[in-house]
Amino acid sequence: MKPLHAAVAALLLLTACKREAPHEEQAHGHDEPPAQAGAHHDDHGEPHVRIAAEMLRDLRITTAPVGVRPGGENVTVLGELTFSEDAYAEVASPIAARVSAVFVTTGQVVKQGEKLADLRSPELGKARAALQAAQAQAQAARQAAERKRTLADERIIASKDVQAAEAEAAAAEASVAAARAELVALGVSEEALRGGNVPPGFVLRAPLSGTVVERTARMGQMADPNLPLFCIGDVSSLWLVVHAFERDAVRIQRGTQARITFAAFPGQEFMAKVGHVGQRVDATSRTIPVRLELDNADGQLRPGMSASAYIPLGDPGAPITVVPAAALQRLEGGWVAFLPTDTRGVFERREVGRGRTLGGDVEVLTGLKPGEQVVVEGAFLLKAEAEKLSGGGSDGHAH
Numbered sequence: 001m002k003p004l005h006a007a008v009a010a011l012l013l014l015t016a017c018k019r020e021a022p023h024e025e026q027a028h029g030h031d032e033p034p035a036q037a038g039a040h041h042d043d044h045g046e047p048h049v050r051i052a053a054e055m056l057r058d059l060r061i062t063t064a065p066v067g068v069r070p071g072g073e074n075v076t077v078l079g080e081l082t083f084s085e086d087a088y089a090e091v092a093s094p095i096a097a098r099v100s101a102v103f104v105t106t107g108q109v110v111k112q113g114e115k116l117a118d119l120r121s122p123e124l125g126k127a128r129a130a131l132q133a134a135q136a137q138a139q140a141a142r143q144a145a146e147r148k149r150t151l152a153d154e155r156i157i158a159s160k161d162v163q164a165a166e167a168e169a170a171a172a173e174a175s176v177a178a179a180r181a182e183l184v185a186l187g188v189s190e191e192a193l194r195g196g197n198v199p200p201g202f203v204l205r206a207p208l209s210g211t212v213v214e215r216t217a218r219m220g221q222m223a224d225p226n227l228p229l230f231c232i233g234d235v236s237s238l239w240l241v242v243h244a245f246e247r248d249a250v251r252i253q254r255g256t257q258a259r260i261t262f263a264a265f266p267g268q269e270f271m272a273k274v275g276h277v278g279q280r281v282d283a284t285s286r287t288i289p290v291r292l293e294l295d296n297a298d299g300q301l302r303p304g305m306s307a308s309a310y311i312p313l314g315d316p317g318a319p320i321t322v323v324p325a326a327a328l329q330r331l332e333g334g335w336v337a338f339l340p341t342d343t344r345g346v347f348e349r350r351e352v353g354r355g356r357t358l359g360g361d362v363e364v365l366t367g368l369k370p371g372e373q374v375v376v377e378g379a380f381l382l383k384a385e386a387e388k389l390s391g392g393g394s395d396g397h398a399h
Contacts, residue, residue: 048341064324066370069358081303087234091206099221102218109211110210117229124183243290248313251313252311256273258274258309263306272292275293335354338379
């Protein structure tokens with residue numbers, strides 16, 4: 001009986017082994033895809049994302065260098081670009097007049113003193129007549145004073161009469177000067193006044209050098225002294241006026257360098273200098289205006305653009321590493337950045353340590369070095385491609 005029992009046990013054991021063998025083969029078969037997915041990684045475990053050439057043509061990718069900035073406390077505030085107070089002028093007619101000629105158009109660069117428009121007005125004729133009358137009265141007063149001085153020398157009249165005549169002559173001269181000044185204010189040149197040839201109209205001239213940013217003057221239009229015909233501004237240097245809460249504004253130092261970003265120029269950063277911190281707190285918002293001065297020699301910026309300003313508070317701290325916020329993407333429970341490689345369409349996916357959000361930038365604690373190029377625009381699409389690769393590998397392990 002014992003040999004019989006041993007034979008039955010051996011037969012059952014052999015049957016069980018044959019049934020388990022296919023499962024082992026199947027398990028080995030499912031291990032192959034993860035090994036193939038691992039081909040997207042190099043020996044150091046640094047993953048890469050590959051973009052097909054046809055997809056790369058339609059994918060907009062921009063890069064930016066990893067930057068360094070002072071690590072002290074900062075504040076982010078919003079503001080709007082405007083002209084410098086000393087580099088903007090609104091030019092209107094000093095009196096009601098009709099526009100007879102216009103010499104400039106919107107967008108044209110003009111020099112100080114350049115002709116903008118010719119205007120004609122009945123007021124100019126009245127002013128010219130007033131000058132002629134004042135000149136005649138002054139000449140008569142001078143002659144009268146000269147005669148009385150002669151009579152006084154011959155002791156025919158008293159000296160007080162001479163003094164009175166000289167006072168009348170001085171008053172007449174003052175009237176001439178006032179009439180001349182009125183004509184100059186109307187655009188008549190000193191040269192024309194000296195020559196005695198006062199034109200029937202007057203000229204509006206540019207009070208400063210800059211660009212004609214607005215023109216409402218039209219041929220034949222009746223100009224209203226209360227409304228500007230031209231707006232001229234110098235766009236080579238602009239102001240960004242921001243409003244900081246009083247607790248932050250009192251720590252902003254004049255001359256501090258601030259970083260500026262514009263919605264119109266994603267991924268770009270501009271530098272500005274703190275030119276003035278206001279002296280009065282707005283009672284409603286509890287903010288203080290802060291003026292930042294930007295160089296705009298290339299004319300890229302436009303007055304009226306909205307911007308975000310990143311302003312250091314107090315003394316600068318140790319330098320920190322930063323990248324544009326769009327360069328960091330969350331993937332597989334951590335943060336990554338994508339770096340272009342020497343091979344077209346291949347991007348390195350590198351894990352980074354994410355720090356503070358600093359306006360339009362993010363502090364990087366680990367993983368990146370200053371000067372390295374990271375993908376900014378297009379990073380989200382690279383993240384999607386990376387998720388496809390990692391998602392395929394995880395499904396293989398699930399089975």
